[in-house]
Amino acid sequence: MTTSVDDDLWSAVGDPTRRRMLDLLLEQGAGTATSLSERLPVTRQAIAKHLVVLDRVGLVHGTTAGRERRYEVDDEQLERAVAQLNAVGSAWDARLARIKRIAEAIAANKTNEKE
């Protein structure tokens, strides 16, 4: 039951560019707006805006080191996001399973009623 609190995390993770940014950050351990933009098909400024979004929901946090601003994934928050993905997935799976059971029951019933 998608509570409205989830929506911030969902919309953060819903964007394909942000998902790939998280992939890269996990792969490399950390990254800057510039380093990420070199491996993604968007400009540094677009990446920077996405980093702000991800920072706001706590999925990454950045530290300034000299002229660089380095971002890392927040493990706990990402786990929370994964948990919500799984929650929605399994909720739908449960619904689908129930629908199938009902469909089978109806099919059995109809064959009984017929003739």
Next chain:
Amino acid sequence: MTTSVDDDLWSAVGDPTRRRMLDLLLEQGAGTATSLSERLPVTRQAIAKHLVVLDRVGLVHGTTAGRERRYEVDDEQLERAVAQLNAVGSAWDARLARIKRIAEAIAANKTNEKE
């Protein structure tokens, strides 16, 4: 590895309103733009547009019955969407698990160098 093909399904499911529409359709078996809009905080026209989006990626399909247009969830396609949610989730989980292992190894073995 988030192929670009996934993005259509993701962005369809990424919108909170569309997620709730799918919830309602699963709960009620089927629904029209009007019936859905009565249980969601947006207008019928907004719902109608979302239904077009969901139809385009195959998550629902609609049939015209008299003056109503009834939409139902496409079970197979929704299962595919769920599979993709789970795929991303477990990929991140695997990364996080690996990072934790490495962190523990580093804690035990003090000699390490950055790439």
Next chain:
DNA sequence: GTTGATACGCAACCAAACGTTGCAGGAGGC
């Protein structure tokens, strides 16, 4: 210290997406 490259932040601008209001038209019930 001056110069030059690098990394960043900010502002203006564009296009697409989500949402609204308003209106015309087809299907059912009286």
Next chain:
DNA sequence: GCCTCCTGCAACGTTTGGTTGCGTATCAAC
């Protein structure tokens, strides 16, 4: 016939993802 309900379409506003352009701060080299 008439009236109601459901739908579809068009115009409009706001937010969001993306761009370009410019100013500024840091590091390295001279």
